[in-house]
Amino acid sequence: MRRSILIAALMLHAVLFVQAQEITSPDKNLTLKFELQGNGVPTYQLHYKQREVIKPSKLGLETKDVPSFLDGFTITKTEQGTFDESWNPVWGEEKTIRNHYNELLVTLTQKAVQDRYIRIRFRLFNDGLGFRYEFPSQKNLNYFIIKEEHTQFALTGDHKAFWLPGDFDTQEYETVTSNLSEIRGKMKAAVTPNVSQTTFSPTGVQTPLMLKSKDGLYINIHEAALIDYSCMSLNLDDKNFVLESFLTPDAIGDKGYMQAPTQSPWRTVIVSDKAAGILESRLILNLNEPTKYKDVSWIKPIKYVGVWWEMITGKSTWAYTDLENVQLGITDYSKTKPNGKHGATTQHVKEYIDFAAKNGLDAVLVEGWNQGWEDWFGKTKDYVFDFVTPYPDFDVKEIHRYAASKGIKIIMHHETSGSVRNYERHLDTAYKFMVENGYNAVKSGYVGQIIPRGEHHYGQWLVNHYLYDITKAADYKIMVNAHEAVRPTGLCRTYPNLIGNEAARGTEYEAFGGNNPDHTTILPFTRLMGGPMDYTPGIFETQCSVYNPENKSFVHTTLVHQLALYVTMYSPLQMAADLPETYNKYMDAFQFIKDVAVDWDESHILEAEPGDYITIARKAKNKEEWYIGSITDENPRIANITFEYLPKGKTYEATVYADGKDASYDKNPKSYAIRKIKVTSKTILKQPVASGGGMAISIK
Missing domain, CATH: 3.20.20.70 (Aldolase class I)
Structure with a gap:
């Protein structure tokens, strides 16, 4: 059932008494603070479990044809409320998604511009923050052209980042993992050739941007509900570690053509002290x-x-x-x-x-x-x-x-x-x-x-x-x-x-020189945050020369890693991308592709670390079947698989598709072993995973 509760509490204050506004997430772990700094500049900051995530950061838009929305503001109205509903996606990683947030809506007036006003709407969820600019219909605001949006994300330090070069025409780059301070030095090598590309800055990066702080906070910055607006990239001030929005221009350099009433897309900041929390977030969907x-x-x-x-x-x-x-x-x-x-x-x-x-x-x-x-x-x-x-x-x-x-x-x-x-x-x-x-x-x-x-x-x-x-x-x-x-x-x-x-950079690049072994351990934390990807997994013949002697590229995963991608790289559209004649040689392994679902009732992140490994268990839609996928980067590891999500008191037969003892992505990618075991909710499985390898399990 769909359940909706909307409680709106209006709080009107005289301007002279308004200093700052705060709201917390429903679970009280996140705190948002909004205030005006000198000369009426709007700012926000974000804390998670009393740890600073976003330092005071400026908000606003620079316009081309009318006075800008950057300063000179006073707070003329604030409204707070809470919202709680559950909704069922047409397809997805869960049957039901909860949409629960506390909201702050701030009305800002520019007295010097004939009392022109805008609104900034903040929604604070248990897993992060979404906010957007709103431009209501009014006498002194109609049509305007955006020169640049100046939304800031002031970070607390030199975080580890998983980034792509900022580009107006392609996301088909290999993800670079480095500290923020290293982006400038690594940018030139990161910009690999593409048939269409337009980079814009030696420190410009794309969203979704995945970050990890030195004290173990996982932070993801992106946007939601991109409609009638330019896509946002981020430009980094690498001395102060401040990211600022950088919109895609048109042919003459303008960033957006707007007419009130209208609004920007949501700017999103997802936060967790566990990597799994980022993958579990449905904040971006909820903002649509x-x-x-x-x-x-x-x-x-x-x-x-x-x-x-x-x-x-x-x-x-x-x-x-x-x-x-x-x-x-x-x-x-x-x-x-x-x-x-x-x-x-x-x-x-x-x-x-x-x-x-x-x-x-x-x-x-x-x-x-x-x-x-x-x-x-x-x-x-x-x-x-x-x-x-x-x-x-x-x-x-x-x-x-x-x-x-x-x-x-x-x-x-x-x-x-x-x-x-x-x-x-x-x-x-x-x-x-x-x-x-x-x-x-x-x-x-x-x-x-x-x-x-x-x-x-x-x-x-x-x-x-x-x-x-x-x-x-x-x-x-x-x-x-x-x-x-x-x-x-x-x-x-x-x-x-x-x-x-x-x-994003999909499987096709395995035939164009290869993707790094860590590629698919990063994509769920970056590209997949906004929606599913047609990654086209399932390549069993890892040597392209078998099909074309002139193509010396090879797939940088094991065969079993390819099976696991059907679980770890969520999509309701999944391709068995290899050729039928190849699948006919490995029908015992192809059985997993035949069986695995593409729509789910439940999803559980069992273990995860961006760039290193991911293990996910999912329950097939309307079936008593479960599937598990585990992948790793170039480093072999032991995957720790728990089964506590299974109904208690029941015994299931699990078919385990594992890397062979001698498997590795570069030397022996097609070595695999299949075995059947009995599992219950109390079972713990420790499974070796090869270099660039994986594990896939079907449970019935």
């Missing part, structure tokens, strides 16, 4: 609005395979020919010579459909099915794809018929080539085409420089496009998995057909 859709029955978690990894490794190609000059609607593909390596052929896709049907999977993703792939990568062409015209060797109608006969859905792929204008031009037609041919999910991509030229992937204009795409898809009952889009901020609560995102 409930779902906008009355009917959500068409939104379903998906486990899928696809014509994809073979192109990533170079075994096959997206393109039908080797032409170097292609113009859609002019090039006659029926008169061109096929290159013989095109992956998305009717017959080949049927093989994937057969594999999915035989092994109880839900869907097949097909990339490279449509005309135009030969001539766009690295260019800024406006009109590359029309999203409805297949290559001569891909029969849309026959694939629809064959997949339907096997009970398998086909996932559409829309690569926009960065031409957002062209995608919007074709969007309705493309979605209608999907409905007519039985597609209910789409993977969209935004590779390359954005058209219109000068816009960035994370600017306000693109943020609005991504949401337009999602809401338009909902009109056709289509689920969206967006790649190269802005990193998520919990909008999947409001728009649950946003079933996945990439927005």
Whole structure:
């Protein structure tokens, strides 16, 4: 049941008597203090269990065309209240989420600007803080342009940080682990090449930013409900350890176009004295609005395979020919010579459909099915794809018929080539085409420089496009998995057909030189804080040269680590990313992928340390089945597995998928052992985990 309690206590004070406002979290562990400093500058500070987390930090926005919202304020009204509800996500890591916070709403008036006023709303949860700027409708405030937001996060010292270079166009960097004071010196090496990238500062970093203080506090800084606003990065003052918001600009350098009434996204600070507390937080989801859709029955978690990894490794190609000059609607593909390596052929896709049907999977993703792939990568062409015209060797109608006969859905792929204008031009037609041919999910991509030229992937204009795409898809009952889009901020609560995102360095980079062994021990603390990732795990053949002799890259994990990712890297959209012929060689290990759920009733963080290891247990939605995943970095360790979450008095059979005694990610990644054991709520299992390795357990 949904339970809502809203208690609002208005506290109006004469301005002369207002000094500072404080609220505490419901459990009293967190304390927020708001006050005006000299010249009416708004500030806040945050304490956790009487330990300082955020020192007094300035708030405000600098504007281009009207007086700024930085100083000259007086407090003219304060309101406090508490809110407590429980809600059920359409899909998620738990069946029920509690949304419980205490709130402070401060009205600030600038007397010198014709009594113009704004509000700052603070919500203090047991796991952290969310706050935003609100601009009510009023006589002296209408349209304004943001030059920069100057929200500060003044830290207490030189914290350990897990960071990505600040960039307006990509998150596809390897996470760097260092002290804040070391960011400047490590930035140049951290900015590795990408087809589209725009860094902005030698100390600029992206959010979610994961931090650990010297006295053992875990702190995560991000944002929630990013709508009609530019994505926030953070610029570090590395002498004073103050982070300040830095918004993504548009083509002419403006950071946001606003019209009252409106508000900013929430700025979030999640705090815990245990690493597990960060992973358990649902603060970002709670700061988003409930779902906008009355009917959500068409939104379903998906486990899928696809014509994809073979192109990533170079075994096959997206393109039908080797032409170097292609113009859609002019090039006659029926008169061109096929290159013989095109992956998305009717017959080949049927093989994937057969594999999915035989092994109880839900869907097949097909990339490279449509005309135009030969001539766009690295260019800024406006009109590359029309999203409805297949290559001569891909029969849309026959694939629809064959997949339907096997009970398998086909996932559409829309690569926009960065031409957002062209995608919007074709969007309705493309979605209608999907409905007519039985597609209910789409993977969209935004590779390359954005058209219109000068816009960035994370600017306000693109943020609005991504949401337009999602809401338009909902009109056709289509689920969206967006790649190269802005990193998520919990909008999947409001728009649950946003079933996945990439927005980080995924498995594909294992074929481009490799991800560090600690990569997936960090992502749950950073990228996944705002929503699930389509990480595409499940690679069993770790040597890319097996598929393409010219590709010498290898996967920097063991095979069992790949199994564990289905539990530790939460997503309602999970791909078995390797090729069917490889899975057929390891069907005993593939059994875990067949069994593991993609939607959950409960989740328990058993042990965690960012950059080192994670162990998670989850209960499958509406089933008496549990799954455990444990992963580590390059350092072997002993995973400590408890089972106290199991019902007392019952005995279960657990299938343990473990690294072999001689396993390691770099020397013997495919060594594994499978055994069955009996477990109860009192069982404690100590399991060796190899270098770059893992462990996966299914309990029934």
